[in-house]
Every structure is written in C-alpha cells, then in structure tokens.
Amino acid sequence: MLDQKLLSILACPVCKGDLQYDQAAKELICLADAMAFPVKDDVPVMLSNEAREMSLQETEKYR
Numbered sequence: 627m628l629d630q631k632l633l634s635i636l637a638c639p640v641c642k643g644d645l646q647y648d649q650a651a652k653e654l655i656c657l658a659d660a661m662a663f664p665v666k667d668d669v670p671v672m673l674s675n676e677a678r679e680m681s682l683q684e685t686e687k688y689r
C-alpha cells in the first residue's frame with residue numbers, strides 16, 4: 627500500500643507530470659508518456675529505463 631502523501635509528491639521523471647497508481651498492477655502510470663513505473667516492495671521505481679511502455683489501448687482504461 628502506497629502512502630497517499632508519497633503518491634501526491636511523486637511525478638513522472640520524464641515529463642514531471644502527474645501519475646496514477648494502479649493498485650492491482652502495482653504500477654504508477656504516466657498517461658502523457660504511456661509508461662508504467664513498477665512499485666517494488668512498496669517503493670516506486672521512478673526510472674525511465676525500468677518503466678514499461680504501454681499501448682495506447684492500455685492507457686484508455688486510466689482516462
């Protein structure tokens with residue numbers, strides 16, 4: 627479970643935009659970049675080279 631405060635200060639390392647937390651997938655989603663950042667042991671990994679690229683179709687469910 628990620629702390630709401632932590633979540634509110636986190637920003638995408640690529641575009642500095644807001645992130646959405648997918649609790650089920652344990653990923654932080656940047657819709658602007660269509661990237662998903664993993665959360666490992668409740669620690670967000672905010673590295674673009676660790677991120678997963680999402681398909682446009684996949685980003686639709688977060689909009």
Ligand SMILES: [Zn+2]
Pocket residue numbers: 638639640641642643656657658659
């Ligand atoms: Zn971004």
